Amino acid sequence: xxxxxxxxxxVQHHSLYDLSHENTMALACVADCVVTLTDEAQLDAFMASxxxxxxxxxxxxxxxxxSNVLLPAQLNxxxxxxxxxGIMITNQTQDYVDLxxxxxxxxxxxxxxxxxxGWYGLENLALIPGLTGAAPIQNIxxxxxxxxxxxxxxxxYHLPSKTWHHLLAADCEFGYRDSIFKRTxxxxxxxxxxxxxxxxxxxxxxxxxxxxTVAQDYAKQQGRLQPAPxxxxxxxxxxxxxxxxxxxxxxxxxxxxxxxxxxQDQFIALQATYPNIVGYPMPELMVKVAAGWLIEQAGLKxxxxxxxxxxxxxxxxxxxxxxxxxxxxxxxxxxSYIVACIYKKFSIxxxxxxxxxxANGTIGHGKHVV
Ligand SMILES: Cc1cc2nc3c(=O)[nH]c(=O)nc-3n(C[C@H](O)[C@H](O)[C@H](O)COP(=O)(O)OP(=O)(O)OC[C@H]3O[C@@H](n4cnc5c(N)ncnc54)[C@H](O)[C@@H]3O)c2cc1C
Numbered sequence: 001x002x003x004x005x006x007x008x009x010x011v012q013h014h015s016l017y018d019l020s021h022e023n024t025m026a027l028a029c030v031a032d033c034v035v036t037l038t039d040e041a042q043l044d045a046f047m048a049s050x051x052x053x054x055x056x057x058x059x060x061x062x063x064x065x066x067s068n069v070l071l072p073a074q075l076n077x078x079x080x081x082x083x084x085x086g087i088m089i090t091n092q093t094q095d096y097v098d099l100x101x102x103x104x105x106x107x108x109x110x111x112x113x114x115x116x117x118g119w120y121g122l123e124n125l126a127l128i129p130g131l132t133g134a135a136p137i138q139n140i141x142x143x144x145x146x147x148x149x150x151x152x153x154x155x156x157y158h159l160p161s162k163t164w165h166h167l168l169a170a171d172c173e174f175g176y177r178d179s180i181f182k183r184t185x186x187x188x189x190x191x192x193x194x195x196x197x198x199x200x201x202x203x204x205x206x207x208x209x210x211x212x213t214v215a216q217d218y219a220k221q222q223g224r225l226q227p228a229p230x231x232x233x234x235x236x237x238x239x240x241x242x243x244x245x246x247x248x249x250x251x252x253x254x255x256x257x258x259x260x261x262x263x264q265d266q267f268i269a270l271q272a273t274y275p276n277i278v279g280y281p282m283p284e285l286m287v288k289v290a291a292g293w294l295i296e297q298a299g300l301k302x303x304x305x306x307x308x309x310x311x312x313x314x315x316x317x318x319x320x321x322x323x324x325x326x327x328x329x330x331x332x333x334x335x336s337y338i339v340a341c342i343y344k345k346f347s348i349x350x351x352x353x354x355x356x357x358x359a360n361g362t363i364g365h366g367k368h369v370v
Contacts, residue, residue, distance in 0.1 A: 019075065023066035024129060025354075026251035026323035027331065031075040033058075037082050038104070040157075040164075040191050047162050052078075059186045060159050061361035064103070065130035068138065068253055068354045073327045077361020082133050084191055087113070098152065099195045103133025107140075115233050119197035120204055121150040123233040124211075127240045129247065129254070133190040137181045138353075139174040143236055144208035148174040155192035156181075177258065177353065185355075185363035206232045214238055243314050252311065256318040256335070257291040257350040270346060291350055292316035298341045308334035328356075 019029040033055070037043050046052055061077035063069065083104040091098035097119050101110060107130050111122045124145035128135075136154055140147045151174075154167050173180040181188050206215045206227045214235035215227035222231065245252055267279050267287040274297065278290035295301065295315035302312045307321035308330050318334060320326045339350050358364040 017079070019063070019066070019071060019079070020324040022063065023069055023071050023253075024247035024251060025066075025070060025253045025318075025331070026247075026320050026326070027071050028073055028324055028327050029071035029075055030073070031077070031079045033077070034079045034081060037080060037084060039084055043080075043157055043189065043191070046080075047157075047159075059361035060189075061186060061357065062189050064134040065106075067129035067247065068134070070253070070328055070331055070354050070356050072357055072359040074359055075357065075361060076359055079361070080189060082131070082189060082191060084133075090194070095200065096196050096198045099197065101132045101193050101195065103131060103191050103193070105132045107132050107135055111233065114197055115229050118199060118201075120199070120201060120229045121145075121195070121197040123229045124205060124208070124236060126233045126236045132193050136172060136174075136179055136190060136193060138177045139172075139179050141177065142240075143211055144205050146174070146176075148172070150195045150197060152194040152196050154190050154194070157189045157191065159187055159189060182355075186361065201229050204229045204232055206235075210239060211235050245311050245314070245317060245319060250311070251320040251323045252317050253354045255291075255316045255353050257295070257316060257338075258353050259288045259291045260294075260348050260350060261286050261288050262348060263287070266347075289348065294342050294346055294348065294350070295338065298338075298345050300338055300341060303338075304334040305330070305337050310338070 017031045017034040019031055020026060023029065035046055037046070055078055059077045060080055061075070062080045062082065064082060084102040085104050086102040087105060087110065088100045089097060090100050099114070099119070107125070108127050110132055111126045114120075115123050124143040125140060125147065128140050128142060135147050136151060148169055151169050151172070153169065154172065156165050156167060157163070158165055171180070181190070204227070206212055211232060215231045218231035218234050219225070219227040222228070224231070227235070244254070247253075261282055264285040264287055267277070267289065270277050278293040279287040282288050292315045295310060300310055301315045302309060304310050304318065307326045308318055309321065311317040311319050318331070335352065342348055342350050356364050
């Protein structure tokens with residue numbers, strides 16, 4: 001580990017920084033170089049500094065809310081922490097409002113703020129942990145809505161060339177839980193996200209799964225015939241609170257496995273043995289299978305390898321029973337066990353959703369590639 005680093009002005013450095021409380025899985029992690037950024041000029045200043053020059057062989061790793069990462073016990077990267085704040089209206093008409101939101105704004109607070117202002121589009125993405133700058137990385141999605149539905153652009157710093165870029169939504173190459181940022185890790189630092197939100201409440205999506213019934217109940221309580229965006233948001237908050245463990249009480253990083261996409265033929269074959277298998281048709285004769293259902297059917301609800309076990313109410317979520325002590329290795333053991341059990345039973349390989357961070361700060365797969 002290198003000696004203590006220092007950069008004056010407002011860029012802070014901590015000689016040994018404990019990140020165990022900075023990731024929602026509560027994995028034990030320390031880093032020796034953490035740079036907190038509260039405005040864009042600090043990033044320019046840091047990248048032009050002696051420290052950045054001297055440490056240029058070290059990867060730069062961006063850490064926001066830590067809700068989608070699996071951190072190593074010792075992180076030897078330069079850890080950049082975007083904490084820029086601010087929400088600006090850049091354009092407003094009768095039909096829509098354009099917002100520019102700084103990367104360090106808490107995502108859920110932003111959703112609540114916009115709905116309360118009468119600006120709609122983000123309500124289905126309520127209660128997703130993390131910061132706004134991280135939301136484009138995996139094109140966050142929930143209850144039939146993805147970030148790309150409202151995102152107009154991002155302002156991002158290209159770390160290798162030390163240049164600023166304005167990327168339109170199409171440049172971000174969004175996909176299901178995917179984007180250009182996810183595919184080129186350690187490359188971009190997003191500082192601003194531009195949204196277009198609409199003012200017409202009729203445009204909300206309230207028909208997804210159990211949202212409709214709960215939103216309708218909220219609407220009734222308010223004396224409304226149809227759910228308003230606030231009703232949808234409150235319904236989603238309720239449903240999520242019932243289904244998902246709060247990371248503050250039971251550390252986790254949300255859905256641990258992606259829903260696997262298999263061929264229709266394989267799905268039909270599985271249906272013969274498991275008539276209740278849950279699948280959603282996809283383009284090109286593929287079917288998306290509910291990973292949570294597979295885990296439950298394999299008898300792994302509450303299972304895994306201590307201290308990392310699946311949640312009793314939501315098998316897709318892996319929880320950490322020894323916060324701030326368990327390490328990436330513990331996660332890997334539990335994950336390998338679950339992946340092996342599912343493969344043995346269904347011949348389906350589960351893939352991990354959260355980002356695996358190597359000790360040097362590059363993004364990896366762990367020993368067992370999934
Ligand atoms: C209980 C729970 C529920 C969840 N539910 C959902 C859900 O419904 N839908 C969903 O999509 N996700 C969900 N997630 C996952 C997670 O909340 C999101 O992926 C979120 O956007 C991560 O934000 P973060 O600030 O915590 O990012 P971090 O975990 O800090 O970072 C995630 C990745 O993004 C990169 N990154 C972070 N900030 C920036 C930036 N400013 N510029 C460039 N790169 C950056 C990091 O390097 C890392 O690779 C859930 C997580 C939890 C714990």
